[in-house]
Amino acid sequence: MGFLTGKKVLITGVASERSIASGIAEAMHREGAQLAFTYQGEKIRPRVEALAGECGSDLVLPLDVTRDDEIAALTEALNRRWSTLDVFVHSIGFAPRELLAGGYLQTVTRDGYRIAHDISAYSFAALGQALRPLMRGRASSMLTLTYLGAVRAVPMYNVMGPAKASLEANVRYMAAELGPENIRVNGISAGPIKTLAAAGIRGFRTMLTHAEKGSALKRNVSIEEVGNAAAFLCSDLASGITGEILYVDAGFNIMGFSLPADDVDA
Numbered sequence: 203m204g205f206l207t208g209k210k211v212l213i214t215g216v217a218s219e220r221s222i223a224s225g226i227a228e229a230m231h232r233e234g235a236q237l238a239f240t241y242q243g244e245k246i247r248p249r250v251e252a253l254a255g256e257c258g259s260d261l262v263l264p265l266d267v268t269r270d271d272e273i274a275a276l277t278e279a280l281n282r283r284w285s286t287l288d289v290f291v292h293s294i295g296f297a298p299r300e301l302l303a304g305g306y307l308q309t310v311t312r313d314g315y316r317i318a319h320d321i322s323a324y325s326f327a328a329l330g331q332a333l334r335p336l337m338r339g340r341a342s343s344m345l346t347l348t349y350l351g352a353v354r355a356v357p358m359y360n361v362m363g364p365a366k367a368s369l370e371a372n373v374r375y376m377a378a379e380l381g382p383e384n385i386r387v388n389g390i391s392a393g394p395i396k397t398l399a400a401a402g403i404r405g406f407r408t409m410l411t412h413a414e415k416g417s418a419l420k421r422n423v424s425i426e427e428v429g430n431a432a433a434f435l436c437s438d439l440a441s442g443i444t445g446e447i448l449y450v451d452a453g454f455n456i457m458g459f460s461l462p463a464d465d466v467d468a
């Protein structure tokens with residue numbers, strides 16, 4: 203029996219089979235969870251429906267997080283179908299592409315800043331607020347995906363850095379408020395992984411190589427590894443953990459700096 207048996211899970215942010223959310227869905231399905239999915243826009247609906255089918259789910263609902271009516275309709279649909287919810291996975295991030303190249307101050311605009319924060323950070327709070335009544339009092343858990351750029355200056359990550367910093371602060375504020383209702387809130391800070399969203403960041407391939415060379419494990423991480431950590435964090439095995447950011451980055455963030463192998467003194 204899997205360690206998520208009996209848990210009802212909402213997964214957002216599947217855009218393709220390479221999405222981090224797809225890795226999370228597969229791990230949670232393997233551990234016995236019942237899954238519901240959201241899709242953003244009709245174009246990707248068939249892809250999300252296919253993945254849902256592979257995970258034994260027919261609950262696939264529209265969600266554009268910039269629309270309050272869609273957040274309300276999603277909550278209502280979940281309430282009608284399940285009446286309760288144990289796990290909410292937020293795997294959504296976006297900034298206008300032109301802000302993810304060049305320097306931060308060189309590219310930032312009022313509108314771009316607003317959009318990045320609205321979609322990447324506020325949406326976690328908005329969904330948390332809407333789903334709270336379905337999740338309270340049942341050992342439930344919310345999870346979001348963040349990146350090192352929240353706490354360090356990373357070239358080209360630009361406006362997404364402040365947006366992820368806001369998201370990580372949301373984890374702490376939401377965890378503090380929802381703790382008394384036995385709802386845990388955590389984040390996973392994943393190392394770089396080639397997905398559709400990542401393709402929007404200029405120089406992403408260089409980031410992958412740099413992360414591989416600079417990490418403790420000397421490699422990058424996979425969506426399966428992030429999925430396994432997510433399944434654990436959202437399960438009762440992690441019942442004492444809330445308000446945390448768990449790094450799943452092959453140990454990149456712990457390093458001061460690394461040397462090329464041939465520069466190391468004998």
Ligand code: 0WD
Binds near residue numbers: 292
């Ligand atoms: O290296 C990476 N890929 C990392 C990603 C490292 C560390 C963290 N992350 C984060 C991302 O910032 C994001 O929060 O993980 C989360 C998932 O990202 P992903 O799996 O890399 O990206 P992707 O497969 O593109 O899924 C993100 C999805 C969107 O995809 P597209 O490519 O269509 O922008 O977020 C969704 C959408 O499905 N999304 C929205 N969903 C609802 N409403 C919206 C929206 N307005 N905007 C984007």
